[in-house]
Amino acid sequence: MSARKTDPAARQGEIVDATVRVIARDGLSGASLRTIAREIGYTTGVVMHYFRDKEQLLVAAAEAVFGPFEELLAEASRMDDAFEGLRRMCVLPLPTTRAKQVIPRIYAQVLASAETEPAFAEAFRQRYGAFRDGVQSLLAAGQRSGAFRADFEPAAQCDLLCALVDGLALHAVSEPSRLPPDRVVALVTQELEKLRA
Amino acid sequence: MSARKTDPAARQGEIVDATVRVIARDGLSGASLRTIAREIGYTTGVVMHYFRDKEQLLVAAAEAVFGPFEELLAEASRMDDAFEGLRRMCVLPLPTTRAKQVIPRIYAQVLASAETEPAFAEAFRQRYGAFRDGVQSLLAAGQRSGAFRADFEPAAQCDLLCALVDGLALHAVSEPSRLPPDRVVALVTQELEKLRA
Amino acid sequence: MSARKTDPAARQGEIVDATVRVIARDGLSGASLRTIAREIGYTTGVVMHYFRDKEQLLVAAAEAVFGPFEELLAEASRMDDAFEGLRRMCVLPLPTTRAKQVIPRIYAQVLASAETEPAFAEAFRQRYGAFRDGVQSLLAAGQRSGAFRADFEPAAQCDLLCALVDGLALHAVSEPSRLPPDRVVALVTQELEKLRA
C-alpha cells in the first residue's frame, strides 16, 4: 500500500514515530494499536510483528522521546558556554514550534500514567533520571567554571529547574494563547539569568 | 445499603467523591463507570441516572478538585500574612501527607488529560484561570503591603509559581522516593522566600 | 429478539445449555463466546454478563453434563436390581439416540483438554470422581447382595468398566456406522453379564 521498505529497523522506527505522534495527539488512552497502525496505513498485525507487546512498543516510544535531549546534553557538555548549553536544553521541551509540541504532550501522558502503564513510566523515569543527572553536572561544572553563582545547591536547583520547565510546558500545551512560545522562552530565560554569576 | 440517602444532591456528591477517589487511586484510565459504581456499592445505572454522560461526571469531578483551592484562596485574601497565605496554597497540591495524596494524584491526571477530554479540559481551565487570578491578586496585594519585593511582575511571577508547583507535584507523584513531602515543601518554601521583601 | 425472560437463573441455564450444545457440535476449540452467543441469538456481552469468565462458563457446562449421571446414580442406589441399575448408567453416555450424542462428544473434549483448560478439566474430574465412587459402591453392594460374582475387586472393575464405556462412546461417535447404538449397547451388556453371579 505505502512504499515497501524492507529494512526492518526502518519499519520499526516508523512505527515508533507513529506511536509518539499518536500519543501526543490523542493521549495515551487514545493510542490503541489500531490508531497507531492506521497512522501509517498498516494493520495492527504489522505492529505486533515488530513489537512483541504493546508494552514493548510504549517503552520504545518513551526512549525515542529522549533522543533529542541526550544529543543536546552531550553537545552541551562539550560547549564552553555553560549557560547557553543549559538554556538550550530547557527550551527544548517547550512547545516553541508546532513540531516540538510532541515532547511536552507525550511527557504529560507519561507522568500521569505511572500507575497504569508501569513499564512505559519506568522506561521514561530511567531516561529522565540520566538526563537530570546530566543537567545537574552541567550546573555544578558551571559553578566551578564561574559561569554560575555559587550560592545554590546543584541538586536542588536541578529539581526546581526541571519542575519549572515541565510545568510551563504542560500549561503552554493546555493554554497556548496565554503562554505563546515567545513568552514561555522569555520566562525560562529570565529564571536562568538569576543563576548567572 | 442502597435506599438510604434519597436526597439527590447528596447522592450526586457521593458519586463525585467516589469518582475523585477512584481517579486518584487507579488513574483516569482506570476510572470506568463500573469501578466508580462499585466503589459506593451501586450499579452503573445509578451513576448514569445522576449524570447524563461520563463527561459530565468528569467535569463535576474536575470542579470538585478545585474546592479546597478556592476555600484556601478566600481564606488567604482575608489573612494579614500574605506570604503565609500564598505558601499554604502552593503546598496544597503537593503530596505532603498520605491522606492528601488524593489531590496531587487527581491533579496530575487532570493536567495530563486536559487535551484529550475537551469538556473536562474546559472546566479545568476555567477554574484554574479563576484560581490563578486570585494568586496574582495576592501577589500584587503583597507587593502593595510591602510583604513582597517590588521588583517582579505579578503576572509573570504567578505563571512561574503555578508552573513550578504543578511541575513539582507531578514529579513528586511519579517519583515519590526522590521527592518526599518534606523535600518538596522545602523547595517550594525556598523559592517563595526569594519573593519576600 | 428472542423472548425476554427476566429470570436470571433461567437465562444462565439457557446459556449453559447452549454451551454444551456448541461444544458437542463444534468441539471445545470451536466453542467461542461468539458462537455460543449466536446459538441463543444474543451478543457476547450477555454471556459475559452472566458469567465472569469463559472459564466459569466452561465449569458450569462441565457440571451440567453430569446432571443426568447423578440422577441415575441416586436412582440406581434405591433400586433392588443392582445389575439393571448399573446397566442403565453404563448405557447413558453411549450415543444411543441423537439427543444423547452430546454426552460422549463433550466428554471427549474434556478428556483432551486437561492441559489446555485446567479449570474445565478439573471440574469435570471432580464430578467424574464422585460418579465413579458411586459406581464402585454399586458394584460392592451388588457383590454383598449376591447379584454379582465375588471374584473381582470393585475398584479395579470400576476402572475397567468406566474405561470400556468411555472408549466405546468415543469410537461410536467417530465411527457411527461401525458401532451403531444397538451394537454398542449389546457389547456393553455382554460385558456386564460376565459380572453376574
Place this chain on the structure above:
Amino acid sequence: MSARKTDPAARQGEIVDATVRVIARDGLSGASLRTIAREIGYTTGVVMHYFRDKEQLLVAAAEAVFGPFEELLAEASRMDDAFEGLRRMCVLPLPTTRAKQVIPRIYAQVLASAETEPAFAEAFRQRYGAFRDGVQSLLAAGQRSGAFRADFEPAAQCDLLCALVDGLALHAVSEPSRLPPDRVVALVTQELEKLRA
C-alpha cells in the same frame, strides 16, 4: 542452524516430528504453526512451504502416530506367542514411561478432535481401521492356534479391546495419579489373561 538439511523429505519429517511433539506437550489447540515452527527454529513460512495446509500437516502427524503400531503389528504376526504380541500392542498407547507419554497424549488429542477436524479424522479412521483389522486377525489366528479361548467372537472382542485400551489411555493421561503406568498395564494384562485358552 537453518540451511543444513536440504533433503526435502528429511525436512518434512522433521516438521512432522515437531508437530507430534508439540501436540503431545501443548494439546492440539496449542499446536499453532508458530509454535511448531519455533520448536525447530524455523518460521511459519517454512512449515507452509512443505505442507499445503495446516490440515495436511495434521494428517501427516496423525499418520506418524500410527507408525509404531504398524511396526508392532507386523512384528506380532511373525511371532509365535500370539498372546505376547497382542499384549505389546495393547500396552503401546499406555503412558508407561515418561518418554513414551508422547503417544498416548497425542492419541488422546486425535481421538477427541476426530469430529472437529474432518481430514484429520479421516486419516485417523483409515489407519485405525487397518490396525484394528490386524488385531482382529491376530485374535482369530490365536484362536486357531489354540492360544486363545474359542468362545469369543474375534470382531466383537477386538472392538471391546480397542475401546478398553483407548479409554484407559485417555483416563491415564487426564488422571495420572489415579492410573499410574504399573496399574494400567496390570489392568490390561488382567483382561487379556481372560482370553487365554
Place this chain on the structure above:
DNA sequence: GATGAATGAGTGTTCATTCAT
C-alpha cells in the same frame, strides 16, 4: 526454493450507554 512481512478474521474481555421494567 525459501523467507518473513503483511493480512484480515478471529479470540476473550471491557467499555459507555440504552432501555424496559
Place this chain on the structure above:
DNA sequence: AATGAATGAACACTCATTCAT
C-alpha cells in the same frame, strides 16, 4: 427513581494464510 439486562464497538492479541522478494 432506580435497576440491571442488553448492546455493539472497541480493546490487545493470535491465527492460518498469502505473496513479493
